[in-house]
Amino acid sequence: MAGRLIVISNRIPTDAAPSGGLVVALHDALKARGGLWVGHSGKVTDSPAEGLTTIADEPYQRRAFDLTPAEHKGFYLDYANATLWPLFHHRADLMTLDPESSRIYWEVNRKVAQLVAAELQPDDVVWVQDYHFIPLAQAMRMEGVKNRIGFFLHIPFPNASDVPALPEQRYLASWLAAYDLVGLQTRRDVAAAIDVLRRSGAEMLLRGQMRLGDRHFTLGSFPIGIDVDDFVRAAEAAPPAGATLRIPDEEKLILGVDRLDYSKGIPNRFSAFGEFLATGEDGEPRATLLQIAPPSREDVEAYREIREELETLSGRVNGNHAELDWTPIRYIRRGLPRDVLAGLYRRADAMLVTPLADGMNLVAKEYVAAQDGADPGVLILSHFAGAAEQLDAALMVNPYDTAETAKAIRQALSMPEHERRARHLSLIRTIRETDIAWWTATYLDALTGRAASAAA
Structure with missing residues (x-):
């Protein structure tokens, strides 16, 4: 040029x-x-x-x-x-x-x-x-x-x-x-x-x-x-997130990272997680949903409404299922530093990327890059994310169908290691080829x- x-x-x-x-x-x-x-x-x-x-x-x-x-x-x-x-x-x-x-x-x-x-x-x-x-x-x-x-x-x-x-x-x-x-x-x-x-x-x-x-x-x-190698380095250098979160190794962590926006499908996600908890069986390990949702455009009425809806939904799910030593939904309405996020990605057993409409959604690709290939987590991805055209080895869901998403959460958390590794290998190859x-x-x-x- x-x-x-x-x-x-x-x-x-x-x-x-x-x-x-x-x-x-x-x-x-x-x-x-x-x-x-x-x-x-x-x-x-x-x-x-x-x-x-x-x-x-x-x-x-x-x-x-x-x-x-x-x-x-x-x-x-x-x-x-x-x-x-x-x-x-x-x-x-x-x-x-x-x-x-x-x-x-x-x-x-x-x-x-x-x-x-x-x-x-x-x-x-x-x-x-x-x-x-x-x-x-x-x-x-x-x-x-x-x-x-x-x-x-x-x-x-x-x-x-x-x-x-x-x-x-x-x-x-x-x-x-x-x-x-x-x-x-x-x-x-x-x-x-x-x-x-x-x-x-x-x-x-x-x-x-x-x-x-x-x-x-x-x-x-x-x-x-994304810059795959840069995010791999950030995840490998990040301090272990388990101690910071005070979540024991045997407890499952499900992560959501989205800007607070009505297009991201976060209320549907909270409802699906509530259904997952309600249909659980005795002996299943505990699972915590950590949702990070920094606010945006709070002077617009639609954004004030979704904030109130999420606070109501998280309160309802926690009220129905919480124990003295466990809060099922942890909802953080502010951003976190990149190195902290990289550590959370690496610790998470599953990632919920379930927008109702999205151009691409780079969080999905960041999560894949952050995983330990020997013991990776599982990406749960909305059909409506742009990334779905490329990342077809993820668990695909219709975010409007809370029962289907709840089922996908259970499938992700019980998925055998060989399947998790195979899915991750396909995903990481794709994001490296199209970085x-x-x-x-x-x-x-x-x-x-x-x-x-x-x-x-």
């Missing part, structure tokens, strides 16, 4: 040594190729800087933009997270519809497009990240930008039956068509996007290419991965034309 790589995302790393799989992957790609990362500074102020402010110039450029309180509310809180997020997670009933927030969403995208266009060189390649900036390519084309522009959506793509709930649905197809490459997590997402685009007048061509008006663009599935470096290289090769076609 001759020109620079220009990455645009809502958040931008401020540390010289960033952490987190996606951030590290983009950091490495920019460091190798040279480039510019543009994102929100985190500042919400009545007096925003006129243009992009410099965070760093080495090992690549990082520039940030500020938002006013009205822009932060309309662009980020109201439209991106209260309109697009529920729609794309198949919860149109939770959408907030406000013409003013829609206008501000477009205006912020237009502002960022103008700021980035002023920085572009002719051979630069632009890579836009996620649902905050779906219209960004169209806004950049309006500024005369001819560069190759790619987009990657980290969350699910909405179904054609959901999209009419979006007042701006007539713009969605043209927003996407302004990109050269639209990357999605799964083949299921690609099929949904094709359906939506064809209903909007787009024509399907060969090898994932589509045409809408005079725009030719490509759709492809690029399932995101975060593979994802970055595969996408950028497709965007720059070095790949014959996008992944399908």
Whole structure:
């Protein structure tokens, strides 16, 4: 790739040594190729800087933009997270519809497009990240930008039956068509996007290419991965979690790690665990469900409701089944350090990853990487997680069916070692073959034309 790589995302790393799989992957790609990362500074102020402010110039450029309180509310809180997020997670009933927030969403995208266009060189390649900036390519084309522009959506793509709930649905197809490459997590997402685009007048061509008006663009599935070796090292170096948890070796630990969000299926999970306990037989080892759910967007009503629901459900299950020396559900509503999480993953006999809708769900892959291959735990995975297309050696469940999930918990906790090892071997091979470096290289090769076609 001759020109620079220009990455645009809502958040931008401020540390010289960033952490987190996606951030590290983009950091490495920019460091190798040279480039510019543009994102929100985190500042919400009545007096925003006129243009992009410099965070760093080495090992690549990082520039940030500020938002006013009205822009932060309309662009980020109201439209991106209260309109697009529920729609794309198949919860149109939770959408907030406000013409003013829609206008501000477009205006912020237009502002960022103008700021980035002023920085572009002719051979630069632009890579836009996620649902905050779906219209960004169209806004950049309006500024005369001819560069190759790619987009990657980290969350699910909405179904054609959901999209009419979006007042701006007539713009969605043209927003996407302004990109050269639209990357999605799964083949299921690609099929949904094709359906939506064809209903909007787009024509399907060969090898994932589509045409809408005079725009030719490509759709492809690029399932995101993790830095497997880094997480293996973290798990091996983590202090034993059993002593910290005060759980004896013979007691089973089931783990859930999710951001507190209605898309994650945590209430269904608590109910399924309660059913597992209620149908238990004498002589079964005790099992504890440890749920870690750091809050997000607590100023949105739907998030306050799920918080209250989880507190009620955990109280009910514990009230029915707890003993003086045992609390069946341990519910922690805050984040934990990465090294602590790695130790918990390694100790857990089973991992419940049961979203109702998810783009990929990297927690599932982190759990697999953290396991001791000689005595691994069991991944219980929702059919609706994007990871289900790759991790078919997991125990698959319908998260809406609490009886089925309860049965899967019992199967996981009683699974013989040889089966656990065989399943884990299949899973670890998959996540190594499609790790975060593979994802970055595969996408950028497709965007720059070095790949014959996008992944399908």
